[in-house]
Amino acid sequence: MKNILVIGATGQIGSELTMELRDRYGNSQVIAGYIKGSEPKGVLKESGPSALADVTDADAIAKVVRDYHIDTIYNLAALLSVVAERNPRLAWKIGVDGLWNVLEVAREHHCSVFTPSSIGSFGLSTPHVMTPQDTIQRPGTIYGVSKVTTELLSDYYFMKYGVDTRSVRYPGIISYVTPPGGGTTDYAVDIYYYAVRGEKFICPIKEGTLMDMIYMPDALHASIMLMEADPAKLVHRNAFNLASMSFAPETIYEAIKKQMPQFEMEYQVDPLKQHIAESWPDCMDDSCARMEWGWQPKYDLEAMTTDMLEKLKIKLNK
Numbered sequence: 001m002k003n004i005l006v007i008g009a010t011g012q013i014g015s016e017l018t019m020e021l022r023d024r025y026g027n028s029q030v031i032a033g034y035i036k037g038s039e040p041k042g043v044l045k046e047s048g049p050s051a052l053a054d055v056t057d058a059d060a061i062a063k064v065v066r067d068y069h070i071d072t073i074y075n076l077a078a079l080l081s082v083v084a085e086r087n088p089r090l091a092w093k094i095g096v097d098g099l100w101n102v103l104e105v106a107r108e109h110h111c112s113v114f115t116p117s118s119i120g121s122f123g124l125s126t127p128h129v130m131t132p133q134d135t136i137q138r139p140g141t142i143y144g145v146s147k148v149t150t151e152l153l154s155d156y157y158f159m160k161y162g163v164d165t166r167s168v169r170y171p172g173i174i175s176y177v178t179p180p181g182g183g184t185t186d187y188a189v190d191i192y193y194y195a196v197r198g199e200k201f202i203c204p205i206k207e208g209t210l211m212d213m214i215y216m217p218d219a220l221h222a223s224i225m226l227m228e229a230d231p232a233k234l235v236h237r238n239a240f241n242l243a244s245m246s247f248a249p250e251t252i253y254e255a256i257k258k259q260m261p262q263f264e265m266e267y268q269v270d271p272l273k274q275h276i277a278e279s280w281p282d283c284m285d286d287s288c289a290r291m292e293w294g295w296q297p298k299y300d301l302e303a304m305t306t307d308m309l310e311k312l313k314i315k316l317n318k
């Protein structure tokens with residue numbers, strides 16, 4: 001990776017991935033791709049180049065790739081699961097038509113492409129415990145339908161045209177920097193903000209509902225590690241199960257309460273979120289990622305909770 005374009009650089013993952021890539025490869029080598037109305041600000045803007053890179057506009061993507069001699073594209077443009085249910089057509093346009101644009105540009109300009117998939121690519125008929133790498137993928141959400149399609153399309157471009165496509169199935173990502181916008185796993189981010197502000201948290205997910213989660217530094221590390229992995233060792237490409245920790249609401253609540261004994265939580269289940277959460281794995285088997293490119297998470301729930309609370313206290317002046 002020499003010249004890298006991050007599409008969706010101002011989003012939940014992109015804002016941190018761009019900075020991490022700049023640390024590793026040099027500020028001027030990493031272009032922050034944004035859409036109108038979501039321009040980079042602050043350190044993201046000041047630390048390196050940025051360019052309009054709307055995934056729905058193939059010409060705009062091709063121009064940035066040509067102008068900056070891009071060889072690697074992180075394509076992070078997507079709508080999360082709950083927002084996507086409200087606008088399925090737009091979810092498809094960004095997730096699938098957008099990826100098609102990116103892959104065509106990548107084919108022409110010989111770029112490698114990373115396009116995340118998700119726990120959302122699984123559905124009710126998938127085995128929920130230790131969900132295997134290769135298993136049933138019949139999701140019931142447009143988010144999942146588009147993620148399965150991006151996995152297949154990415155593999156297709158690799159098999160047919162030799163485009164170096166790679167991907168992981170992210171769990172819910174937890175971070176204190178840019179909040180997620182409209183996902184099912186967002187509760188596991190929101191809960192920390194409520195705890196630090198000293199407010200009671202109303203949990204939209206039912207007690208006992210397990211989902212895979214990951215702390216942002218591990219998610220970033222995994223994404224970069226996979227793109228740097230020796231291609232000869234990759235049996236799978238799109239997309240690797242990526243696991244780190246799996247918990248239900250009461251478990252993350254207890255982890256926070258250990259450090260903030262006053263913290264209170266009550267349940268008011270959101271039917272759409274609950275329905276989606278129940279269709280996703282309880283915990284994935286990520287042994288292929290571990291074997292094929294050495295994946296190993298650093299954070300467990302306790303270490304993440306300590307770090308989240310510490311960083312949020314600074315961020316929120318508490």
Ligand code: SER
Pocket residue numbers: 080081082118119120143170171172173182183184185186
């Ligand atoms: N975090 C995503 C969501 O909840 C899942 O990958 O939509």
